[in-house]
Amino acid sequence: MIQFLQQIVNSLSLGSVYVLVALGYTMVYGIIHLINFAHGDIYMVGAYLGYLCIVRFHMGFVPALLCTMVGTMVLGVIIERVAYKPLRNASRIAALITAIAVSILLEYVVMYFMGPDIKTYSAVLPSTIYHIGDVVVTFQQILIFLISIALMICLNLFVTRTKTGCAMRAVSADADAARLMGIDVDRTISITFALGSALAGAAGIMVGIYYNTINPLMGSTPGMKAFIAAVFGGVGSIPGAMIGGFVIAFIETMVGGYISSLLKDAVVYALLIVILIFKPSGLLGVNRREKV
Amino acid sequence: MCLAIYGIVAVLIQTGLLSSFYQITLINVCINIVLAVSLNLIIGFTGQFSLGHAGFMSIGAYATAIVLRMMPNMYGLLIGAIVGMILAGVASLAVAIPTLRLRGDYLAIATLGFSEIIRIIMVNGGSLTNGAAGLSGIPKLNDWTISFVAVVLAVTVVANVIRSKAGRNCIAIRDDEIAAEDMGVNTTMYKTMAFAIGAMLAALAGAMYASYFYVIKPSTFNFNASINVLIIVVFGGIGSITGSIIGSLVLGVLTTMLQDLAYLRMIVYAVVLIIIMIFRPQGLLGDREFSMRTFKRWMTRRKGTAADDKAEG
Amino acid sequence: MMKKLLCLVAAIAMTFGLFGCGSGNTAAATIKIGINTEMTGAVASYGTAEQHGYDLAIKLTNANGGVLGKQIEVVELDNKSDSAESTSVATRLVSEKVSLILGPATTGDVQAELPVCEDSKIPMVTPSATGETVMMNGDKAYQYAYRTCFKDSYQGEILSKFVKNNLGMSNVVVLFDNNQDYTVGVKNSFVSSFQGLGGTVVDTEVYTSGDTDFASIITAFSGKKYDAIMIAGYYTEAGLIIKQARAQGIDCPIVGPDGFDSSELGGIAGADACNNVYFSTHYSSLDNSQAVADFVAAYKKEYNEEPNAFAALGYDAAMLAFDAITRANSTEPEKINAALASTTSFSGVTGTIAINDVHDAVKSGVIVKLTAGVQSEVIHVN
Numbered sequence: 011m012i013q014f015l016q017q018i019v020n021s022l023s024l025g026s027v028y029v030l031v032a033l034g035y036t037m038v039y040g041i042i043h044l045i046n047f048a049h050g051d052i053y054m055v056g057a058y059l060g061y062l063c064i065v066r067f068h069m070g071f072v073p074a075l076l077c078t079m080v081g082t083m084v085l086g087v088i089i090e091r092v093a094y095k096p097l098r099n100a101s102r103i104a105a106l107i108t109a110i111a112v113s114i115l116l117e118y119v120v121m122y123f124m125g126p127d128i129k130t131y132s133a134v135l136p137s138t139i140y141h142i143g144d145v146v147v148t149f150q151q152i153l154i155f156l157i158s159i160a161l162m163i164c165l166n167l168f169v170t171r172t173k174t175g176c177a178m179r180a181v182s183a184d185a186d187a188a189r190l191m192g193i194d195v196d197r198t199i200s201i202t203f204a205l206g207s208a209l210a211g212a213a214g215i216m217v218g219i220y221y222n223t224i225n226p227l228m229g230s231t232p233g234m235k236a237f238i239a240a241v242f243g244g245v246g247s248i249p250g251a252m253i254g255g256f257v258i259a260f261i262e263t264m265v266g267g268y269i270s271s272l273l274k275d276a277v278v279y280a281l282l283i284v285i286l287i288f289k290p291s292g293l294l295g296v297n298r299r300e301k302v
Numbered sequence: 303m304c305l306a307i308y309g310i311v312a313v314l315i316q317t318g319l320l321s322s323f324y325q326i327t328l329i330n331v332c333i334n335i336v337l338a339v340s341l342n343l344i345i346g347f348t349g350q351f352s353l354g355h356a357g358f359m360s361i362g363a364y365a366t367a368i369v370l371r372m373m374p375n376m377y378g379l380l381i382g383a384i385v386g387m388i389l390a391g392v393a394s395l396a397v398a399i400p401t402l403r404l405r406g407d408y409l410a411i412a413t414l415g416f417s418e419i420i421r422i423i424m425v426n427g428g429s430l431t432n433g434a435a436g437l438s439g440i441p442k443l444n445d446w447t448i449s450f451v452a453v454v455l456a457v458t459v460v461a462n463v464i465r466s467k468a469g470r471n472c473i474a475i476r477d478d479e480i481a482a483e484d485m486g487v488n489t490t491m492y493k494t495m496a497f498a499i500g501a502m503l504a505a506l507a508g509a510m511y512a513s514y515f516y517v518i519k520p521s522t523f524n525f526n527a528s529i530n531v532l533i534i535v536v537f538g539g540i541g542s543i544t545g546s547i548i549g550s551l552v553l554g555v556l557t558t559m560l561q562d563l564a565y566l567r568m569i570v571y572a573v574v575l576i577i578i579m580i581f582r583p584q585g586l587l588g589d590r591e592f593s594m595r596t597f598k599r600w601m602t603r604r605k606g607t608a609a610d611d612k613a614e615g
Numbered sequence: 616m617m618k619k620l621l622c623l624v625a626a627i628a629m630t631f632g633l634f635g636c637g638s639g640n641t642a643a644a645t646i647k648i649g650i651n652t653e654m655t656g657a658v659a660s661y662g663t664a665e666q667h668g669y670d671l672a673i674k675l676t677n678a679n680g681g682v683l684g685k686q687i688e689v690v691e692l693d694n695k696s697d698s699a700e701s702t703s704v705a706t707r708l709v710s711e712k713v714s715l716i717l718g719p720a721t722t723g724d725v726q727a728e729l730p731v732c733e734d735s736k737i738p739m740v741t742p743s744a745t746g747e748t749v750m751m752n753g754d755k756a757y758q759y760a761y762r763t764c765f766k767d768s769y770q771g772e773i774l775s776k777f778v779k780n781n782l783g784m785s786n787v788v789v790l791f792d793n794n795q796d797y798t799v800g801v802k803n804s805f806v807s808s809f810q811g812l813g814g815t816v817v818d819t820e821v822y823t824s825g826d827t828d829f830a831s832i833i834t835a836f837s838g839k840k841y842d843a844i845m846i847a848g849y850y851t852e853a854g855l856i857i858k859q860a861r862a863q864g865i866d867c868p869i870v871g872p873d874g875f876d877s878s879e880l881g882g883i884a885g886a887d888a889c890n891n892v893y894f895s896t897h898y899s900s901l902d903n904s905q906a907v908a909d910f911v912a913a914y915k916k917e918y919n920e921e922p923n924a925f926a927a928l929g930y931d932a933a934m935l936a937f938d939a940i941t942r943a944n945s946t947e948p949e950k951i952n953a954a955l956a957s958t959t960s961f962s963g964v965t966g967t968i969a970i971n972d973v974h975d976a977v978k979s980g981v982i983v984k985l986t987a988g989v990q991s992e993v994i995h996v997n
Contacts, residue, residue: 012838013834013835013837013838016830016834016837017830017831017834020828020830020831020834021831024828039407043407044407045407045410045411093576093580096580097579097580097583100579100583101583102351102405102406102407103345103349103351103406103540104579104583105579106351106406106407106410107532107536107575107579108575108576108579108580110529110532110575111571111572111573111575111576111579112572112576114529114568114571114572114575115569115572115573115576117568118565118568118569118572119569121565122565122566122569126655126656126659127659127660127879128851128879128883130879130882130883133885137862137885137887139862139863139864146862146863146864148862217827221827221828221855222854222855222858222883222885223827223851223854223855223883228827230525231825234411234414234415237411241408241411263830263831264831266831266832267831267832267834267835268835270821271820271821271822271823271826271831271832272422272425272426272793272821272822272823273422275418275422275823276418276419276422276423279415279416279418279419280415280419282411282412282415283400283401283412283415283416286400286401286404286408286411286412287400287401287403290403290404290408321710322706322709322710323703323706323707323710325706326702326703326706327703330699425793425794426793432796433793433794433796433799434793434794434795434796434799435722435723435746435795435796435799436698436723436796438723438726438727439726439752439753442730511699515698515699515702515727516698516702516726516727516729516730517698517699517702517723517726517727518698519698519723521657521794522697522698522699565655
């Protein structure tokens with residue numbers, strides 16, 4: 011029982027990370043129907059920006075977090091403008107290939123400038139441990155969880171209460187109609203990218219602090235898993251991504267702890283295929299009819 | 303005429319004019335041609351975005367390696383390759399059938415997932431696949447002759463499929479799946495067929511790889527490997543066999559020339575890919591093929607007489 | 616369709632024809648050595664460390680007048696941690712007419728190079744491929760391959776002796792990386808050795824290289840009764856496991872093989888967590904001998920950092936090669952090969968090396984203790 015509770019605690023911080031990254035995937039897919047392969051690498055760039063802020067410029071946690079989020083936000087918008095916008099009307103395959111190319115570009119540029127080896131963060135947060143009965147919880151785990159929840163709440167408020175958020179939802183539903191209603195679709199898309207990238211950046215720096223090591227290829231597997239989380243919860247649905255992130259993390263932790271650490275990745279991929287076969291719209295997603 | 307090319311290169315190798323180092327590049331190009339045309343069949347001609355090609359290649363490679371280690375002779379190579387191709391074909395059914403309903407992006411991710419699952423199986427295959435260490439000491443039975451035959455085989459198969467009724471159905475699916483279905487095309491069957499043929503040829507490429515490079519490891523057949531083939535296909539032209547051949551050649555030579563520039567090379571590839579996608583998304587050759595007829599016409603047009611055009615009709 | 620092929624493949628032939636002409640030039644005044652190492656890719660950190668070792672050895676030797684009065688000329692190529700590339704690099708080095716090849720670092724890449732060296736009869740020395748059967752071609756040993764490191768089975772043995780006899784622990788949890796043949800080999804050898812000494816492996820947990828979150832594994836074994844943890848893995852994951860385990864309050868000794876040997880380990884685990892950690896390795900800069908001290912000083916001067924075991928192994932491999940060339944009194948690969956095979960006592964910074972009849976290195980290893988993330992003690996185990 012203790013082990014079970016401990017595994018749940020373990021999965022919460024993992025889940026928070028997945029949620030932050032999944033939100034970016036789901037928002038971008040909802041609005042331009044593109045799986046942004048490069049999103050996992052934006053998370054990785056966030057981790058590296060955090061490294062630079064903390065280790066090279068000796069910033070504290072909060073300034074570093076803000077700088078990182080701003081940095082990745084800008085990066086996301088640039089990528090969208092330069093690489094994705096020209097392909098808005100092109101075939102799906104072309105857009106997807108471009109996304110893959112951007113992903114490779116980010117990875118190798120970082121490798122070129124920072125080297126392929128892992129980099130370690132210096133300690134910037136206290137590493138206090140709390141004991142609740144026999145279950146161990148660290149201060150960092152709690153902080154990651156709380157910050158993630160805070161960001162999720164902010165995002166949700168933004169999307170539901172502000173005019174821009176309303177515009178985002180309108181463009182997701184029907185871009186042409188939104189344009190006819192006077193919404194600046196290009197700007198809205200850019201803002202979507204900006205928000206998603208900022209969240210991924212936040213996840214990146216927090217992972218860097220929590221796990222202490224970063225490397226240029228760290229974005230690919232968490233990126234895939236976060237995407238699977240978004241699909242699980244329903245691509246295009248923000249609450250769906252939140253649920254999906256925690257569920258995937260939970261499954262991964264449980265399989266890793268009780269069955270075998272080797273199979274946890276395979277199980278998650280298999281889960282993706284099962285979802286896609288039986289309920290491709292995910293938990294909270296909307297079934298899109300393809301019109302001829 | 304084919305024999306002429308074969309002959310020229312064979313002579314080059316025999317006289318030592320073509321050093322063994324460049325022979326490796328040549329064989330690599332051959333392997334890539336087989337991979338590229340088979341992936342093109344799936345993506346370019348049937349419009350199914352598959353990112354899992356490396357998984358099928360690995361099946362062929364492992365099957366060949368295992369059989370060759372038991373039977374280190376030409377029969378071993380043949381049997382291994384055939385076994386690999388059959389297994390890959392079966393695996394492709396496992397991939398294609400569940401994913402039939404998926405479109406574009408989702409299909410890409412699902413095939414990627416499958417490829418990763420295959421790779422994880424290889425890593426956990428116990429003493430059969432030797433896990434992460436992979437299989438070593440594989441007899442090197444591949445050479446220019448065998449590779450050439452394999453390339454001719456692969457290109458012939460794909461070209462003939464495209465020209466047949468089945469191929470036209472595949473192209474119809476690529477252009478507009480719903481319309482094709484409405485016209486009575488059995489999309490399920492043709493999509494599965496394209497996947498199966500593509501997978502089997504990928505396994506052939508895997509067999510070529512295993513019988514030339516002595517060592518195979520699961521990590522060789524990862525997502526990066528699939529992406530490399532995709533880059534060749536996109537560069538050469540999505541839907542052009544000629545393009546895939548030219549793409550493999552050009553990128554193979556480039557890779558050799560830029561061998562010393564590791565990271566920059568990938569950065570350049572990525573940038574070039576983005577530029578191609580933005581300005582010429584159909585790739586170098588688009589979906590045009592090279593044929594003697596076009597070549598002749600191009601030659602005669604340079605003489606610039608209207609009479610020639612009239613004669614062509 | 617055939618016609619298509621004609622023109623295209625003719626293009627291939629012509630292109631290669633152009634490239635194929637020409638070969639390497641051999642200046643008689645230098646000795647040409649090839650280096651095939653992992654400068655980029657997954658195991659670039661080991662490859663580059665060894666490369667530093669090679670380069671330092673070459674630089675110092677050349678400054679001292681070279682070997683047999685000739686300067687060493689070197690051709691260094693990157694195999695990108697990929698086995699097919701390793702074959703390609705080896706082939707290229709052979710065509711450049713080198714007398715000997717140094718590297719690669721890892722077992723898989725070495726295996727891809729071996730047939731090339733065997734066929735072209737050029738000797739190769741690998742500093743760090745520790746796989747059990749690497750030097751064997753079926754039942755016989757490869758005739759042209761040598762290694763200057765001990766095998767995984769040896770590490771498993773000395774580690775298990777250390778844990779059972781020196782530390783006095785009988786119950787061990789074993790964690791290992793199943794994605795690397797090196798780690799699997801060490802784990803197997805440790806387990807059989809340890810059990811042979813009467814110890815018990817209480818639990819075995821598996822992870823994959825690249826994992827960063829070990830919380831679920833640590834939780835899985837934390838309920839069992841054990842005295843020590845053995846991690847058969849590389850420093851990248853081991854550091855994280857140490858950090859996360861200590862964060863959960865696990866204080867027992869943690870031991871591992873030479874994959875731990877990196878100055879990064881302390882940084883990854885965090886200085887306050889990296890205590891009571893031991894690992895087996897080839898050498899330590901703490902060692903008192905003059906040779907080691909000189910090497911460390913020269914390395915620091917050149918590269919501004921402490922040399923790790925891989926750098927030291929690379930240095931030794933190169934120096935052994937030069938020693939063999941001197942003993943052979945010739946730059947002919949055959950003679951160098953014979954000299955290498957008959958090495959009985961070469962003094963390197965990683966110990967005294969003898970090459971046995973299956974071309975393995977016979978030498979001793981050490982156990983290093985880490986306190987607060989830095990090496991604090993060296994223990995010799997027999």
